[in-house]
Amino acid sequence: MGRFIDLRTDFGFKRLFGQEDSKDILAQFLFDVLALPHPIQELSFIPPEQLPRSPEDRRGIYDVYCVDTMVRRFIVEMQQGHQVNIKECALFYSTFAITYQAQRGADWQFNLLPVYCIAILDFVLIDDDTRYLRRIELLDVETKETFYEKFTLVFIELAKFNRPLSETSPVDKWIYLLKYMPELQSIPAELAQEPFTTAFAVAEEAALSPEERWLYEGSLKQARDINARLASARRDERIAIARSMLARGLEPQLILELTGLSEADLKLIQEQL
Numbered sequence: 001m002g003r004f005i006d007l008r009t010d011f012g013f014k015r016l017f018g019q020e021d022s023k024d025i026l027a028q029f030l031f032d033v034l035a036l037p038h039p040i041q042e043l044s045f046i047p048p049e050q051l052p053r054s055p056e057d058r059r060g061i062y063d064v065y066c067v068d069t070m071v072r073r074f075i076v077e078m079q080q081g082h083q084v085n086i087k088e089c090a091l092f093y094s095t096f097a098i099t100y101q102a103q104r105g106a107d108w109q110f111n112l113l114p115v116y117c118i119a120i121l122d123f124v125l126i127d128d129d130t131r132y133l134r135r136i137e138l139l140d141v142e143t144k145e146t147f148y149e150k151f152t153l154v155f156i157e158l159a160k161f162n163r164p165l166s167e168t169s170p171v172d173k174w175i176y177l178l179k180y181m182p183e184l185q186s187i188p189a190e191l192a193q194e195p196f197t198t199a200f201a202v203a204e205e206a207a208l209s210p211e212e213r214w215l216y217e218g219s220l221k222q223a224r225d226i227n228a229r230l231a232s233a234r235r236d237e238r239i240a241i242a243r244s245m246l247a248r249g250l251e252p253q254l255i256l257e258l259t260g261l262s263e264a265d266l267k268l269i270q271e272q273l
Contacts, residue, residue, distance in 0.1 A: 004203040006182040008122050008158070011212075011219035013078040015202060018064045020045070022202055026064065028195045030074055032170040033154060034116055035135070040068045063093070072114040073097045080223055082123045090119045090153055098151070114150040120178060124159050132160035133171065165190040242269050 005012040017026045027040040046065045064076040075093055083089060094117040101112055134155050138148040158179045163172055165188050173191060177199065187200050201207070208216060238259040245255045252266055261269075 002182050003185050004181045005205055007178050009219040009223050011216045025195045025199050029174055042069050075117040078120045080122045090117050116152045118154040120156045122158050125155055125157050132157045
């Protein structure tokens, strides 16, 4: 293992963002990512069981659900592996944070409080768009002006982020931390200030108790299993495409270039036809 834990795992994500002792880290993360006009003064966690769960327990999504002193609600999700309909999934979870605000009685006037949902994705959401961060609000289609300012979705695509620390904004530093922390052996100079120094201290593997280390290793195994299944699925898809191309009479060299398969793989496929 490296010096710091992987924040993309269930254990790592919750350790940094889901503990009472690390709420200051979460508050600064939310402030930077959401580009809020004023810093968050204080956060209170809401039990995650108040959010709906599927019968099979969606283990790829790790929610942090909290509220600040202005009663703004924040949902943060870390998604490992490709999630089908991730946009719909984020919208679904967000709307429950809205509907839970409903009050009984005729006096309630639908005075909803803001809801923010941040989905951190360890995969590519939109192939033909190089942006790794997108903030979504409800807009008037014709004027492009904000129609409703109390609902915000944010998608962060870690796979697209490749900016050096020397060129990063505050939000970029968080994305860098999320993607590269397990590869770091020391704290970069650009991150040698609060709240990042505290984040690194929280993420020190040496600080884990035996029980915490056992939980982290299990979380790492789960992440590796997810990645292995995805890699296998992608390989199967490339093989199926190669078979179709061979059946259509395409040149082997072109098939290799388009699918990324090796010559040995393609030869084996040809022998099986």
